[in-house]
Amino acid sequence: MSLKLHPVHRAVLTVFACQPMLTGVAHAQETGAPAAARQSLPEVTVRADASQDLGTGYNPSKTVSATKTEAPLRDVPQTVNVVTADVMRDQHATSMQDALKNVPGVSFSTGDGQRDQVSIRGFTAIADQFVDGIRDDALYFRDLSNVDRVEVIKGPAAVLYGRGSSGGLINRVTKKPGIDVTDFALSYGMWADRRAEADVGRVFADGAAAFRVTGAVEKANSYRSQQFLDRKAIAPSLELRIAPETTVLLQADYLEDRRVTDFGIPAYKGRPVDVPASRYYGAANARDADYSQSRVYSGTATINHRFNDSWSIRNATRYYHYSLDRNNTLTNTVNEAAQTFTMNHGNVGREEHGWFNQTDLTQKASVFGMQHELLYGMEIGQQNKNQVNNTKPVPGTFNLFNPVLPTLARLAPGTPGTDNLGVFNTLAFYTQDMVTFSEQWKALVGLRYDHFEQQTLQNIAGLQNLSRTDNAWSPRAGLVWQPSKAQSYYVSWSKSFQPSGEAFALAANNTQLAPETTNNTEVGAKYDFLDGKASATVSVFRLERTNIKVANATNTALIPIGEQRTDGVEISGAAELGSGWRFLAGYAYLDAEVTKSTAALQGKRATITPKHSGNVWLTKSLGYGFGVGAGLNLVGARYADPLNTVTLPGYVTADMMAWYRHGAFEAQLNLYNLFDKSYIVSAHGSSPNLNMPGAPRSVMATIRYRM
Numbered sequence: 001m002s003l004k005l006h007p008v009h010r011a012v013l014t015v016f017a018c019q020p021m022l023t024g025v026a027h028a029q030e031t032g033a034p035a036a037a038r039q040s041l042p043e044v045t046v047r048a049d050a051s052q053d054l055g056t057g058y059n060p061s062k063t064v065s066a067t068k069t070e071a072p073l074r075d076v077p078q079t080v081n082v083v084t085a086d087v088m089r090d091q092h093a094t095s096m097q098d099a100l101k102n103v104p105g106v107s108f109s110t111g112d113g114q115r116d117q118v119s120i121r122g123f124t125a126i127a128d129q130f131v132d133g134i135r136d137d138a139l140y141f142r143d144l145s146n147v148d149r150v151e152v153i154k155g156p157a158a159v160l161y162g163r164g165s166s167g168g169l170i171n172r173v174t175k176k177p178g179i180d181v182t183d184f185a186l187s188y189g190m191w192a193d194r195r196a197e198a199d200v201g202r203v204f205a206d207g208a209a210a211f212r213v214t215g216a217v218e219k220a221n222s223y224r225s226q227q228f229l230d231r232k233a234i235a236p237s238l239e240l241r242i243a244p245e246t247t248v249l250l251q252a253d254y255l256e257d258r259r260v261t262d263f264g265i266p267a268y269k270g271r272p273v274d275v276p277a278s279r280y281y282g283a284a285n286a287r288d289a290d291y292s293q294s295r296v297y298s299g300t301a302t303i304n305h306r307f308n309d310s311w312s313i314r315n316a317t318r319y320y321h322y323s324l325d326r327n328n329t330l331t332n333t334v335n336e337a338a339q340t341f342t343m344n345h346g347n348v349g350r351e352e353h354g355w356f357n358q359t360d361l362t363q364k365a366s367v368f369g370m371q372h373e374l375l376y377g378m379e380i381g382q383q384n385k386n387q388v389n390n391t392k393p394v395p396g397t398f399n400l401f402n403p404v405l406p407t408l409a410r411l412a413p414g415t416p417g418t419d420n421l422g423v424f425n426t427l428a429f430y431t432q433d434m435v436t437f438s439e440q441w442k443a444l445v446g447l448r449y450d451h452f453e454q455q456t457l458q459n460i461a462g463l464q465n466l467s468r469t470d471n472a473w474s475p476r477a478g479l480v481w482q483p484s485k486a487q488s489y490y491v492s493w494s495k496s497f498q499p500s501g502e503a504f505a506l507a508a509n510n511t512q513l514a515p516e517t518t519n520n521t522e523v524g525a526k527y528d529f530l531d532g533k534a535s536a537t538v539s540v541f542r543l544e545r546t547n548i549k550v551a552n553a554t555n556t557a558l559i560p561i562g563e564q565r566t567d568g569v570e571i572s573g574a575a576e577l578g579s580g581w582r583f584l585a586g587y588a589y590l591d592a593e594v595t596k597s598t599a600a601l602q603g604k605r606a607t608i609t610p611k612h613s614g615n616v617w618l619t620k621s622l623g624y625g626f627g628v629g630a631g632l633n634l635v636g637a638r639y640a641d642p643l644n645t646v647t648l649p650g651y652v653t654a655d656m657m658a659w660y661r662h663g664a665f666e667a668q669l670n671l672y673n674l675f676d677k678s679y680i681v682s683a684h685g686s687s688p689n690l691n692m693p694g695a696p697r698s699v700m701a702t703i704r705y706r707m
Contacts, residue, residue, distance in 0.1 A: 056086050058582045059535055059574040065151040065171040067434060067444070068133060068160055068360060068375060074526045075434070077444055077478025077490035079154035079539045081572055087584060088144055090619055090629055090657060092187065092670045092700050094195065094218070096142050097682075099150045100170070101633055102615055104570050104586030106152065107608045108682035110692045113261040114292040114326050115139040120167035121154060121543055122566040122592030122606040123518070124685065127503035128169040130161065131318075132300070134356050135381070136172075137503045138322035140294040141257050145197050145216035146235040148175045154570070155520035155543065156496030158474035159446040162379065162428055164503075165496050166518040166545050167566070176249065177201055177210035177239040182707050189670075189700035193220035193229075210239045223695050224262055225278045226286040231257040245306040251299065258293040260286045261328035263684065264692035266341050266400065267646040268334065272680050273400060277693035282329035283345070284405035292326040314360045324350035327410050329394065331689040339400045341689070345412050346391030354383030356426070371436040375446075381426040387505065389418035419459040422505040427451040432476075442480040444492075449473055452499055456506040466506040470515050472497040488526040495519050500549070509558045510549055516560075518545040534575035534583070542567050548597070563596035564606060580621025582629075587614040594642075604644045607685040610636030612650075619657070629657040638683070646688035651679035653694070664707040670700045 066076045073080060081103045083093075093099045096116040100106045109124070111117035117126050127137040144150075150172055157165040183199035201212035215234035222228065237251040265273055265281055273279075283289040298320035306312040326348040334341045356379060363374040392412040398404065432446035449471070456466040478492030496518045500510040524539035548562025568590045575583040590613075592606035613636060619629035633653050640646040654674040660667045676697040684690035 056084060057576050058084065058087060058584050059533070059576045060084055060149070061532065061535075063151055064173060065130075065133065066153055066157075067432065068377070069362060069373060069434075071434065073535075073537075074482070074488040074528070075442055075444075075480060077480050077492040077524075078494070078522065079524060079537060079541075079570055079572075081152045081154070081586070083150040083152075085148050086582075087617070088147070088150075090582075090659075090668075091617070091631075091655070092657075092668070092702060094144055094216075096144070096150070096170070099144060099147075100152070102584060102586070102617065103152050104572055104588035104613060104615065105154065105167075105568065105590060107610065107613070107635070107638065109608055109685045110262075110264055110682050110690055111139075111141075112326075112684070113259075113263050113328060114141070114294065114324065116142055118170070119606070119608055119685070120152070120169075121541075121568060121588075122564070122590050122609040123167035123543070123545060125165070125167060125169065128164045130169060130171040132174055132302075132316070133161075133171060134300070134316060134318045134358065135161070136320070138296060138320065138352065139324065139350065140255070140296055140322065141231075141259075142172070143216055143231060143233040143255055143257075145199075145233050146174050146214040146253065147172050149173050154539070155492075155522060155541065156474070156476075156494040156518050158450075158472075158496030159432065159448045159476040159494065160377075160430060162426065162448070162450050162474075163452060163472075163497060163499055163515075166498060166516075167543060174235070174251070174253075175199065175201075175212060175214055175237075176251075177212040177237055178203065181212070183704065184706075185702055185704040187700055187702040189220075190698035191221040191223060193700065194218065195220075208241045212237050223277055223698070224260075224693075225280040226282075226290075227260045227262055227280070228287060229257075229259045231255070231259075243305075247304055249300075249302040251302075252297070253299075254295075254297040256293070256295050258291060261290050261292040261326055262692070263328065263330040263690040264680075264682075266331040266334050266689035267640065267691065268336060268339070268400060270646055272640075272646070272648065272691040272693075275401060277678065277696055280405070281331050281341075281403065282343070282405065283408040285407050286329070289345070289408045289410045290327055290329050292324065292328070294322070294324045296320065296322045310364045312362045314362070315358070317355065317357045319353070319355040321353040322350065323352075324348065326350075329408060332393065334400065334689055335397070338397070340397040341400050341403075342397055343394040344391050345394050345408050346389065347410070347412055349388040350386065352383065352385040354381065354385075354424075356381035373434040375430075375432040377428075377430045377432075379426060379428045379430075381424075383422075383424040385422040385424070385503075385505070387418060387420060387422070388416050390414065390416040416460070418505075420463075420505050421457040421459070422501070423453075423455040423457065424503075425453040440482050442482070444476070444478045444480070446476045447473065448475075450497070454499065454501050454506055456501070464508065466508065466511045468500060468506065468511050470497070470499045472499075472515060486528045489524070490526075491523045493519070493521050498545075513549055513558060513560050514547060516545055516547045516549070518543065520544075530575075530577070533577055534573070536571070536573040539570050540568070541570075561596060561598075562594065562601075564592070565595045566590055566592040566606070566609075568592075580619075580623075580627065582619045583617070585614070585616040588612075601642055604642060605639050607640065607642055608638050608648075608683050610638045610650065612636040617655075625661045627659045627661070631655050635679075640683040640685075640691055641688040642686065643688075646691070648680040648683055648691060651677055651694075653677050653679065664705055666702075666704040666706060668702040668704070670702070671697070672699070673697045 109117040187195040195218040203210040220229040300318040302316040430448035476494040497515040522541035543566040549558040572586040617631035636650040681694035
């Protein structure tokens with residue numbers, strides 16, 4: 001399907017598309033390393049320093065996600081949490097869930113056992129994943145071997161990123177060429193978890209080119225019966241300087257992931273069933289009948305040209321292809337009186353590809369004594385998402401506490417119930433101004449216009465093709481007062497929209513409904529201590545999502561009467577102290593409630609969202625190459641389903657680590673869930689009977705060569 005453009009849109013699009021050819025090629029502003037200096041040797045030093053500030057340490061001072069330019073965190077009137085490469089290395093974090101447990105206000109979904117999925121501030125962020133500022137909403141588990149840091153923007157961010165982002169979004173900033181690095185690591189842990197990682201990069205002597213290759217291979221069993229993991233990842237990249245102020249960055253990425261599609265355990269009398277964490281509820285031959293295998297590959301070309309000290313332009317194009325072969329068996333219903341349950345078995349196939357092109361023109365100007373950093377942007381893209389879904393009941397009933405599992409064929413019998421192609425077209429224009437009125441007063445304002453077209457083309461006879469088009473404006477405004485270099489106070493307001501379908505196929509009962517909208521009002525303070533070695537952020541906010549679609553009480557039609565509100569407080573802090581101390585902590589209070597809906601849902605709390613959650617992580621270098629670390633994660637009670645019939649008990653887990661480093665060699669030991677706590681780490685969010693037990697006590701040993 002081709003995107004139908006107004007003549008004015010075509011003219012503007014032509015101008016933007018021609019800019020890169022006229023100005024040359026460039027390096028993305030999301031890289032964490034700004035454009036190099038004019039001479040090659042100093043250039044390498046500048047890039048390394050920027051990477052040091054953004055990608056390492058526990059207390060980064062800048063962000064690239066909140067404004068699409070490299071900006072001090074204290075100047076951004078919004079909460080932004082950054083998980084750096086050093087934090088992920090010290091905790092041996094290899095998944096998004098591992099990294100995001102360091103971010104207050106983020107809670108976890110099982111993601112149908114085949115994808116990363118979280119809620120942020122009480123709202124699902126299933127489609128709010130980005131990589132280097134470009135949408136990455138395919139449904140898969142991501143690997144962190146190519147990730148320099150993870151940035152979480154809290155509250156609506158549609159002004160720069162478009163649809164979605166009710167509670168926030170997650171942007172992975174990847175590792176880029178620009179430094180000389182040799183890093184090899186081997187890990188071995190519980191349940192035969194074996195992982196090898198590599199990161200090799202070189203800058204050529206004349207500074208005209210640099211390359212980097214990262215990769216990982218991992219095989220593991222699991223504390224969950226029948227579960228396994230088999231994954232491979234590789235990401236080469238090349239940067240070329242074709243003129244003193246013009247660079248091109250080429251990146252490729254491939255990931256393959258295969259595992260059992262695990263939906264967790266059912267519930268009994270308002271709680272998850274009391275069974276060992278290993279108990280699996282599915283097919284007896286799960287490795288053959290209940291596996292998910294995903295493959296994702298992408299290619300990105302990013303170009304940047306600096307005209308002068310005031311003007312620069314960036315153009316980034318990303319193409320991706322994603323495939324999923326998912327087979328699963330899961331709990332359907334529970335009969336508490338008989339202490340039995342039933343199951344469904346199904347197959348899901350997804351095949352999708354898409355591309356996005358972003359052009360950002362940046363201007364620095366002084367007007368009437370005020371400094372402006374202006375961003376003019378345009379985004380176009382298309383995604384084609386094909387899905388086939390077939391689900392059938394498994395014959396019989398099974399004992400709830402000690403089931404005798406059936407052996408099943410991989411393919412469910414009968415014809416698919418779903419077979420369609422979703423086509424999504426995006427055209428957007430946006431502008432932003434970071435204004436410095438004086439040394440004490442600053443502001444950030446922005447506006448985005450989205451033209452979003454959706455089509456669902458049916459491959460099943462008798463089903464109707466569906467389509468709709470939405471045009472939406474997404475504003476943001478914030479004011480910052482900085483009475484001193486160590487204090488920053490802000491107030492902000494932002495808005496986003498969530499169209500029907502958003503990242504999924506349209507349905508007959510939602511095609512005619514207007515987008516849902518989210519408004520966030522936030523006040524906060526950011527502090528620096530000890531000459532910038534420590535920092536803290538405190539924010540108070542109200543997040544309201546309106547026009548939510550809920551089912552009519554008398555039929556299956558949807559009606560837009562739902563409203564959900566989150567009133568919350570978040571506190572986060574990080575420190576790089578003297579004598580080898582490093583510190584990271586966070587706390588969130590979220591009062592997330594359905595304020596308007598049908599009688600059954602009115603007043604219910606948002607699913608998988610605890611009122612109280614927090615984290616703390618502390619490391620200390622002991623000298624002579626030795627060091628230790630420890631941390632706690634606190635998660636309050638949550639509800640597993642929208643009707644709040646099943647409660648997931650709160651928990652606290654403790655982790656520890658120790659290391660020895662001598663020259664280029666490192667040895668590290670991580671101990672997780674020190675006190676062997678039994679807990680539920682995640683749930684589906686829409687069903688009471690799909691709850692994932694957390695891992696018992698485990699250990700991971702790593703040896704590393706790094707120089």
